[in-house]
Amino acid sequence: MSDKLPARCKLVTEPLGIIETLRVARRNLVEIIPDIATKQPIVSGKTAVVRWHMVMEPDALRHILKDAVDVYPKSDVTKNILEPAIGNSLFIAEGSHWRWQRRAATPVFKHRNIANLAPIMGAAADRSTKRLAASKGRAVDVFAEMVQATFEVISDVTFSDGDSVDAGAVHRAIDAYIAQTAKVSLLDIIGVPTWVPRLNRIGSSSAMKDMRRIADASIEERRNAGPRDIPDLLDLLLEGEDPETKRQMNTDELRDNLLTFIVAGHETTALTLAWALYLCAFDEDVQQKARAEASEVLNGRTATADDIKALPYIRQIIDEALRLYPPAAFISRTAQQTDTLCGREVRKGDTVMLPIYALHRHKDLWENPDAFDPDRFADQKAVNRFSYLPFGDGPRVCIGASFALQEAVIILATLLSRFKFTAVKGRDPRPELILTLRPSGGVWLQVEELSS
Template sequence: MTDQTPIPARLPVCVPLVTEPLGLFGSLKLARRNVLAILPDLATRQPMVSGRTGARWHMVMDPGAIRTMLLERLDHYPKSRVTQNLLRPAIGESMFVAEGAHWRWQRRAAAPAFSARNVLNLAPVMTGAATRSADRIAAAGPRAVNLYDEMVTTTFDVISDVTFSGGEGFAREAVHRAIDDYVAEAGRISLFDMLGLPDWVPRPGRVFSAGALRQMKSVADGAIAERAQRGPQGVPDLLDLLLAGEDPETKRRMNAGELRDNLLTFIVAGHETTALTLSWALYLLAFDPEVQERARAEVQAHVAGDAATGEEAARMTFLRQVVDETLRLYPPAGIVSRTAQAPDELCGREIRKGDTVMIPIYALHRNHLLWSEPDAFRPDRWQQKPDRYAYLPFGDGPRICIGAAFALQEAVIILATLLKRFRFHAVPGRDPAPVMILTLRPEGGVWLEAEPLT
């Protein structure tokens, strides 16, 4: 008699989640290595999970409760102290960290820089960077290429050009090294954070990273001063647009420090998150050759030249579904956390003032109550839109990522350009491991063979 049991489909790499309580020191050990490793598997099967690890915490996966946090009671759930401790030394009181009125005026002043028209005007920069990336991959020859490293280079190329176009004062490599140094030293959760110790208690890693921060800020200050002397030239870049930005309600403009902190925010977030999206997307396309061929067929039908334009990218709906599915499986920000400012109730559970309330986006995107076959790579699922608060790669509510449209356009342009010129094959035994410190990175890199298409 033949066994008719179906063979389970192979799934892309994922993070093994916790099935038993870890305790404070067990949680710290895992979190220092991979923040996502402390997520309980229950978070992929329930709407809410609560506990205590030094301080009270809750994980929320219910879309209705998340809507409450991010939209209806936004001011009751500001960014957590841990998040502020991690980011404030690098990006000050920029709009990513600021709260209340100080956040609102900055957001209003910066919003015109990210209008649909301005984002489309910056598409040629993305197309140029995609072309240079494809040329570098071709020059590497038939051997396997670490596409993660290549995508970091490519997206930094984009963000530096759209931020400081033509600026001789912008030392790209110095800023790039400083960002990496800061993430490596300061991005890891401290025992002091998990114990809920006051902000004034120094976190050792963040003390050690002070030199990298000074260098990064010095380079940005020099570039801003150089632009102030030179003035805008040609198509306005991000610095030009922010210099011209004004809060329509208060008429306030950013001073030099605010401008620097927001520019550094855009540089850090604008290249790292898109590089990760592209890296994971290329991994998934090599993982599923059938999906890759469907995406390539769409690219060949819409892209006239060797590299995609902004207008062409907007017409490639299946490739956009690939990007959306990539962001579902591997969201760059795998967890966001808030600190409750007042008593509340979510999913029928008591929230006390001072509680840490997390949205574990990685678990939300793989929650069995919200997604069919949540660990599978299925771009076709995006033919129907999910609940708005079940999918949060860019957050939502008033604080939704201001650069979301920019990042999506960039990702599609670069993917389309690479798919037009190469067929990507997985390298046996070289699967990346999803590891989150500040962002969800492919540990070990994304090693693929790039077969040139003639």
Template structure:
């Protein structure tokens, strides 16, 4: 009698490429889901190279990642395609700028994201978590798109910590303008695939400029209004950036520079955290044993109150769930750089002009780095020191590591702990999400779960 135990089911994955494709098929696949361009071989190799218009290299090796992101960071600036997609929306802000222009902005903005300031913003996150529980509880017993709810909750947080005084700032209009921009312009163009010069217009990106101009005008007005009214009793992000000054040059941000960076923080500060929370709830519904353990931890710490920033050290398993979620479904699942000079990575020649891709999705599932990499197992992060920091890059690393990483992690743990302490999440048959990378790794069709009170 066959006693073989069947392999347990795995959470949803992206179907990776099993054969090389030509330019036209690659374009069609990239428009559908950029991650499907990753060859399956990337899950078992440290580096994969090829040519499509220009030479490219995908890196899944911690040592090579360290060189690109930290040791030789100036030799590997963000790719032209990345800048072309993002610059119309966020200008020469921290996410796009390079060299000295990036450095002075980073020095100016860094104090705003000091741990003390992030913890001071905790009450906003706690309040958003409480409201989210109330909204989800109202849909008890029904299938609910928890991704939509997490977008609502995290946008409440980022708008409250960015423009707490409102000053005529139309939050809904900004939210819709950002979503529309991503939907229209963040998909790869055929001109990007064939390596056309950046000065050749990409029609979809040109057509979206009107909504962006209006969004920037509204943001500029809110910034100028705050300059006149002064800081809030508890400074928000806008107050902190208005007071920011480069300690080396004493330079302060202009209204346009402030606006571009604030719009960057608004996009990154709600979209990525909402995705992390939605994927985490999907995974907790997928594995009820994990969910039960997390709920027991949250209830023991919180009782019947929402989580606060002060609770984070007492919620280690929920933080492990967040970390493992970011491993399986990293919001920034694909990074691209352009080599500025000849180099060697993984013993292979790199030429000036080559595209260097860091497919974080493949790195986090590489069999050389992670045992049983497609399995959901928060225990991997019981001792974070055991993990090579350049094998796990949900926020990048090196000098350009995400400035808001601590903000995002604090928010994710506060909201997830509060939800799991009071609500139970279960899968909806036939409604599995499909991971699709446009600008971030989104669940196509949403994350539909049954929600019930505990």
């Protein structure tokens, strides 16, 4: 393990006023987290009209995410940012509407279905291999490369016929929408009700409306065509049924969930892979150990689902990358009734924040928390379940977590067995939270193809 520390965010050490909070939040939302949040179980405060609490204590997080999930739904700010893009999908829906969708969609992500998608993931790794080999010694932005690779995967497993929808156009429209609307507004900071329009979110949904219409037409076309021999994600969702109510998703519900899976299903994995490659370049000893494992298991071929159990160190690197750079680094909830967290009163309407970035670097929960150390995940049972939340937990744990982890292991193992990655001096990425924790400026690495 390197004595140096990899890239990290500078957390605030003094209270910020409203204007300064807005300035910092618009620059990098994660930087509004106070440094004390990495040392205390709970931190509370108040803006002009809203009380807020940041919670980092595992038992309290268990309460929020599992035991009292209906008391702490997603915040109105989160819903207002995302609903125009992904509607009332699994990610946003609450209560009974969420429950039946979850029951209908859960079988889609069974182990057998995910394992059947591994060849698509391997094919994307092979295409990435060809692109990286063509760089011929030039520095490569591996974040951009991983975005392309993982988008190829989600496109192929979502619209495998290739002509029902321009999935790339759908992604570009959603990405542009989020880039415009995800910035925090002063009205969000001071607690103005979300029904008051935010200027940066007015008129930003025209492209999304067009893409929603295209997706609707594609879904209807597939529905009328009937089932195929090898089902893709859309086929499985069309067939999905809530076992309790026998309800199936209509076109609106299918479209909203497909758009959610297209974006969340590739960007979060791309981020995980890009940060993992950065960390491997950061610590050459880790990279060599991972390459030795991958090379021994794969012997020159592309990784498959059957190889995953034989690649534990690759998985540890991915787990550690998710700890240091969780894609969902900052989660917000709104209390629906009076409650108590860490001995502190929480009132109805209070904002309850889950700063996952701070949780994963908490000094009472992790030894040397800012260091890159994959060995801390050598024994998964030794990790407190609610101190490590890259995919959330409880009934709303990310439905695609096993899909993302399988994809990440297959691609990372394949690439590490074929290339050496070296950091580019002066080009360290800066973690920046704009809905997800992205590497500002990309992840630039020198890529050297290894002799076979």
